[in-house]
Amino acid sequence: MVATAAEVWAVLATVPDPEIPAISLVDLGVIRAVEWQNDLLTVTLTPTYSGCPATRVIAMDVEVALRDHGVQNLKLETQLAPPWTTDWISDAGRAKLEAYGIAPPQPAGGPAHCPLCKSQAVERISQFGSTPCKAQWRCQTCLEPFDYFKCI
Amino acid sequence: MTALFEGLLRLGDTTLILSHRVSEWCGHAPALEEDIALANTALDLIGQAQMWLGLAAEVEGAGRSADDLAYLRDVWEFRNFLLVERPNVDFGHTIMRQCLFDQWNGLMLNHLSGSTDDRIAAIAQKAAKEAAYHTERSADLVIALGDGTKESHARMQSALDAFWPYVGEMFTADPVDTELARDGVFPDLASLRAPWDARINEIFASATLHKPDSAFAHQGGKSGKHTEHLGHLLTTMQWLQRAYPGATW
Structure with a gap:
């Protein structure tokens, strides 16, 4: 209890x-x-x-x-x-998102790097992704698509 | 019926009906990314409709819920702009309608964020953050398609010509709007026109589209006089609650 x-x-x-x-x-x-x-x-x-x-x-x-x-x-x-x-997502939450394969939100409006291979060469596919809170991005180095948690 | 209830129905019904129209694209859009973007836009709009209609129901105080207002009213009780009940026609029309509305909605939500009614300000502050993504996307697409191929340009110009007579209703105040503006609950609708025109002119210039010269504006949605299209939309949207009253899951 x-x-x-x-x-x-x-x-x-x-x-x-x-x-x-x-x-x-x-x-x-x-x-x-x-x-x-x-x-x-x-x-x-x-x-x-x-x-x-x-x-x-x-x-x-x-x-x-x-x-x-x-x-x-x-x-x-x-x-x-x-x-x-x-901004209310905790630091622990951000780290867990990245480990899960979702790039955490950044003030710059796009991912800091690919959550999988950490390359900074990334491109936006669509501002709208698999849920309302996510955008679709792609890594130009490892070529994997990934979700980015977009800022609101 | 109070002005506040009427004003909230206009916001709630406009977002609800546009949400339904946009959701009709689910599984049919020209590209997967567009399909997802349209579905997410519809979802955001239905979220906003839930908040506006929820507050409308609370203000009315007659024991009705947001769902009751959405599913159990008939055509003449809806207060949405005529613009949003227009059929989708094609992807170009859908995006043009969205752009004309998004630019208005963005301005409206920014003003409502400072409403004298705290409940309205709270909803508007929440909705404005989501709507910013819609506004950016529909403007980008109007530019890309308008300044695209001969075919896409022709379709966007035809969509603009078709929707233009439905723009004026968003800026024309009636006694309900005037009363709400007097109390600082809503902005003066006419004051939104100049910033809307400024932004729309920029978009159309980049999109190589010609803004129609006519100032003619259809009226009626805000007082319940709708085109035949709304009834057809409601038969689909309300079918389940009409056939199985009180059904839940």
Whole structure:
């Protein structure tokens, strides 16, 4: 049974993102607040892209994980402002994305290098990729196509 | 019906109907990358529609949800711009319609980000970040296709000529818009025209397209007077809820 906010954060750090299971919901930065008021736990979530179908699954996964850890009285809230930004992806999350083969977001608007062979010779195929949050790029050295997590 | 509810329906219905039109390309686009880009654009737009219609339902306070508004209203209750219910025709028409709307939507969302209604500002700030990618893409494609081959140029000019009479409705304020602008909830729609024209002129110059001279503007979408196309679209979009009321998964 989780009893403190720190324990709740620890549980949520084990819940994978449904689209990109290499990173957790905490890494992704979609958990905005965790608050206990007596026996009521309120978890505040923010959506990544407004139309992302994973948003509902994320809420369900959070609920399942916390109920599995003995939370009886749970309230999930959605917060739109301030809007989610890729800046909220943790450093650990960025490293995990790259290890998974997805180039993490960069302020320059494109990948720093190919996540597979690390070559800096990369080209954009399309600004829109396999999910709303990703663009399609290709490495000109190893020739592999890869996903780039685009900035918003 | 309050002005706020009406104004939110216009935003929600316009994004919903355009989303449906764009989604009709899923599996049919001329290239895989374009298919994916169109599907993602449709997804972003449906996300925005959910937020606008969700707030509309909350403001109405009649116990309806965003889904109820989307699936259980008939043609005359929809408040979308006529532009977005126009059929796709071909890829060129689809991209031209998207460009004309994206340029308007980008300006509108930037203004709404500073709305006196915090709920509207929050939705607009979120949507603006996604819409920036749409705006960039549709402008790039209009330029590439307009300044492309003889065939692609002719198709883009024909699309522009066909959609031009539907542009004016986005900038023509009626009493609902005027009331919302007075309270600082919405911007003055007419004030969006000059920056829209400036950007559109740049795009068309690069695309070697000729902007039609006519200022004629069809009106009606914002007050529920639609073209025959919307009814056909709704029969597809609403079919499941009409045939199996309350169906969920």
